Amino acid sequence: EVQLVESGGGLVQPGGSLRLSCAASGFTFDDYAMTWVRQAPGEGLEWVSLITWNGGITYYGESMEGRFTISRDNAKNTVDLQMDSLKSEDTAVYYCASFAFTTGIGNWGQGTPVTVSS
Numbered sequence: 001e002v003q004l005v006e007s008g009g010g011l012v013q014p015g016g017s018l019r020l021s022c023a024a025s026g027f028t029f030d031d032y033a034m035t036w037v038r039q040a041p042g043e044g045l046e047w048v049s050l051i052t053w054n055g056g057i058t059y060y061g062e063s064m065e066g067r068f069t070i071s072r073d074n075a076k077n078t079v080d081l082q083m084d085s086l087k088s089e090d091t092a093v094y095y096c097a098s099f100a101f102t103t104g105i106g107n108w109g110q111g112t113p114v115t116v117s118s
Contacts, residue, residue: 002026002107004096009112012086016116020081022096022109030054032106033099034072034079038092039111046092049081050099063089086116 008020022034036048049070050059058070069082079096093111100106 002098004098004107004109006094006096006109006112009094009114011115011117013118014086014088014116016086017082017084018086018114020083020094020096020112020114022079022081024077024079024096024098027098027107029077030074033101034070035097035099035105036070036079036081036094037097037105038090038094038114040089040092043092048094051079083114086114088116090114091116 003025005023006020008018012018030053033050033052035050037045038048039045048061048064049068051070051072055072060068067085072079091114093113095109095111097108098106
């Protein structure tokens, strides 16, 4: 059974940091790029970041560039998202997902909520 389990969300003040983690199981982790996607309250899905299978290339949404850092550990089957200089507009549920360049997003996690508020 494929599982993606996110953790690390919570309440943080503006300007603070959080580190999200996603633990994957049930598939060959290093066959896939991994991505983070978020959904703010009442909004649609917004792509956050992507990392290729070996971590060699990373991509970020425009508003995340320079503040977020994605990384992965293929030995542990985990992908992390370090989020710094958080803003209120970063408040959302954050999902990790597997990604194949030929077929797009595959499996999703259940999401972890992040609230940025004073």
